[in-house]
Amino acid sequence: MAHRDDSVETIQLEMTAFARRARASAARMHPELSLVSYTLLAHLDDQQGCRATDLAAHYLLDKSTVSRQIAALENLGFVERRIDPDDHRVQVLHPTDKGAQVLANVTASRRQAFRERLADWNEDDLDRFATYLQRYNAAQERHG
Amino acid sequence: MAHRDDSVETIQLEMTAFARRARASAARMHPELSLVSYTLLAHLDDQQGCRATDLAAHYLLDKSTVSRQIAALENLGFVERRIDPDDHRVQVLHPTDKGAQVLANVTASRRQAFRERLADWNEDDLDRFATYLQRYNAAQERHG
DNA sequence: CATCAACGTCGCACTACACAACTAGATCTA
DNA sequence: TAGATCTAGTTGTGTAGTGCGACGTTGATG
Structure with a gap:
């Protein structure tokens, strides 16, 4: 079991080491699109649009966090909201052309x-x- | 090259997916010791003590960030500072018994x-x- | 119709972080 | 040896990400 625990320990340490740096690295590389923004925008692009609630569930984020991230992306002109005609509570989110371009x-x-x-x-x-x-x-x- | 790019893409996405969750997960599991604190304390334990500057260099953090993290760990009684007799600018950081216990x-x-x-x-x-x-x-x- | 649930927004508080200015101690140089 | 320079660490300031709770709006259910 010793060897197995060593591997588990290494995976734990290396994954957390990665986690520590990923955000900073992403921010340095792309000031215009943080790691979170990038991920959310990529998801919208991939899914051909979805709801804020779906994003929150998928990424284990609070809905308020998603709401703010989306608001920021909208301010940048990267995302647009389309009210669902069947349920006026929900907004279906889509990347704009500009957003898709930046994402690419x-x-x-x-x-x-x-x-x-x-x-x-x-x-x-x-x-x-x-x-x-x-x-x-x-x-x-x-x-x- | 297509297959190679696929793998690279997957690694990129999965690593960032992991990064997104690690911090929140760590915070949920251990409110008393954040991911960063845990990592720094573990390093001190592993290295049998080291300087704040070393921690900053090793983890690519700003020295001010490390300084504050260490201050917090000291307030919790998890870390103690020992002035280096050869150079009064440097503090050699060591986990306390209590710190080592919590870390364990x-x-x-x-x-x-x-x-x-x-x-x-x-x-x-x-x-x-x-x-x-x-x-x-x-x-x-x-x-x- | 009344109540309850779901969607999203906002105020608030907290953590992590970087940059820059600063203090104090060490080292180099003329 | 005095002054410039370098290094270690602290503190002030600002920003971003996040969760929680309260709220308004809208749909669903009895």
């Missing part, structure tokens, strides 16, 4: 940075690493 | 949560995952 730029430059960071990894290792991360995060969603 | 508790419960999350992983996968994370974070440190 940020995504490209993020991907480039990651590509450089992972340049000396071979295909198989990359693939396995990606799979492990997905598996890990799926487990986290299940266990909280 | 938090570490144990964090490890337990991780262990549950990773319960259905076999030894080899755990080991490889841990290695990938270390390699990835080392690369991040080099490339910013």
Whole structure:
């Protein structure tokens, strides 16, 4: 069991080390779109629009937090709200053309940075690493 | 190249997904010791004491941030400062017995949560995952 | 119709963080 | 050795992200 615990310990430490830096790094790379904003905007783009409540549920954020993030994105002209005709309480959120454009730029430059960071990894290792991360995060969603 | 880019994309998304949740999760699990405090205290424990400047350099934090975190840990009685007799500017930071005790508790419960999350992983996968994370974070440190 | 639930916003408080100005101690140089 | 310079750490200030609770609006249910 000793070895297993060592691995678990390392994963814990390295994941938290990553977490500590990700936000700062994202902010440095893209002052115009924070990590959270980027993630929410990407989700809207991916889902072809969704509700604030859905975003909150998906990312385990308080609805007030999402509300403010969306308000900021709207002020920047990156997101637009469309009142749902069937339920006037809900707003369906969509990226604007401008928002989609900025998102594409940020995504490209993020991907480039990651590509450089992972340049000396071979295909198989990359693939396995990606799979492990997905598996890990799926487990986290299940266990909280 | 398509497959390689897919993996890179997945790693990017999953790592940021993790980053988004880690802090909140840590705060929920251990109100008495934030993710940052925990990390700094763990480092002190691991290193048998070190300077604030070392912590800042190691974790890419501003010295003011570390200064305040350490001040908070000292207020809680988890850390003590020992003026370096050779250089009166520097304070060597050490966990107190109480701090070491709390750290041990938090570490144990964090490890337990991780262990549950990773319960259905076999030894080899755990080991490889841990290695990938270390390699990835080392690369991040080099490339910013 | 009355009540309850859901959606979103706002006020408030708190934490984490960076930058810059500052104090105090150490080191280098002329 | 006096003054400039460098280093360690603190403090003031400002910003961003977040949760909680209260609220107004709207839909659903008895």
